[in-house]
Amino acid sequence: SQQGEEDPQALSIQEGENATMNCSYKTSINNLQWYRQNSGRGLVHLILIRSNEREKHSGRLRVTLDTSKKSSSLLITASRAADTASYFCATAHGETSGSRLTFGEGTQLTVNP
Amino acid sequence: ETGVTQSPTHLIKTRGQQVTLRCSSQSGHNTVSWYQQALGQGPQFIFQYYREEENGRGNFPPRFSGLQFPNYSSELNVNALELDDSALYLCASSLAGWGPREQFFGPGTRLTVL
Numbered sequence: 296s297q298q299g300e301e302d303p304q305a306l307s308i309q310e311g312e313n314a315t316m317n318c319s320y321k322t323s324i325n326n327l328q329w330y331r332q333n334s335g336r337g338l339v340h341l342i343l344i345r346s347n348e349r350e351k352h353s354g355r356l357r358v359t360l361d362t363s364k365k366s367s368s369l370l371i372t373a374s375r376a377a378d379t380a381s382y383f384c385a386t387a388h389g390e391t392s393g394s395r396l397t398f399g400e401g402t403q404l405t406v407n408p
Numbered sequence: 409e410t411g412v413t414q415s416p417t418h419l420i421k422t423r424g425q426q427v428t429l430r431c432s433s434q435s436g437h438n439t440v441s442w443y444q445q446a447l448g449q450g451p452q453f454i455f456q457y458y459r460e461e462e463n464g465r466g467n468f469p470p471r472f473s474g475l476q477f478p479n480y481s482s483e484l485n486v487n488a489l490e491l492d493d494s495a496l497y498l499c500a501s502s503l504a505g506w507g508p509r510e511q512f513f514g515p516g517t518r519l520t521v522l
Contacts, residue, residue: 325508326508328508328510330513335445335447335496335516335518336515336516337412337498337513337514337515337516338451338498338500338513339513340510340511340512340513343508343509343510345508383450383451385450387508394464395441395453395456395464395466396441396443396451396453396500396511397453398443398450398451398452399450400449400450401449401450
């Protein structure tokens with residue numbers, strides 16, 4: 296079963312706007328990761344945030360993590376048409392890097408030119 | 409490009425048949441995980457291989473089996489195919505070690521069961 300739920304399921308915005316996607320999960324985690332998927336192909340790792348971190352930045356991406364609420368958000372600033380993709384959060388529960396990832400259902404982001 | 413390759417890209421099978429999917433991990437990575445992604449859903453963990461041994465399994469029946477070879481490449485075998493096995497199958501490689509690390513995904517194999 297899926298660990299997380301993502302909100303919204305679909306998001307459509309104009310180029311230049313910011314996009315915010317949310318993820319909730321059910322059990323305690325070691326870290327949470329965000330991935331991007333274009334057109335049903337492979338997933339690309341975007342950012343990883345550890346359970347003892349609250350916020351992390353990478354370029355136009357900002358991720359927050361609230362372990363008390365078991366939730367995370369991904370903010371993409373100044374969106375571009377090329378950001379159109381599905382975005383998934385994934386939780387990891389083990390201490391080692393090989394631990395399984397439990398994915399949410401994903402958010403389909405459409406950025407209109 | 410992550411350096412993880414999968415073959416074939418697409419595959420069509422009929423119910424009851426058997427299928428083998430292949431994955432070559434990124435250079436230096438010793439752990440391979442397999443995921444099933446049904447249309448419109450997130451990937452679900454099937455199992456993971458580390459140093460040629462199964463190292464964790466998700467909620468999949470025994471007809472899903474796998475292998476990892478000394479060069480860390482891997483196979484996913486599915487016997488007695490069912491219509492619900494139609495999905496994108498993703499493999500991901502990583503380097504086992506202490507501390508969280510990203511997994512590197514291949515482009516996937518799209519399996520259609522008729």
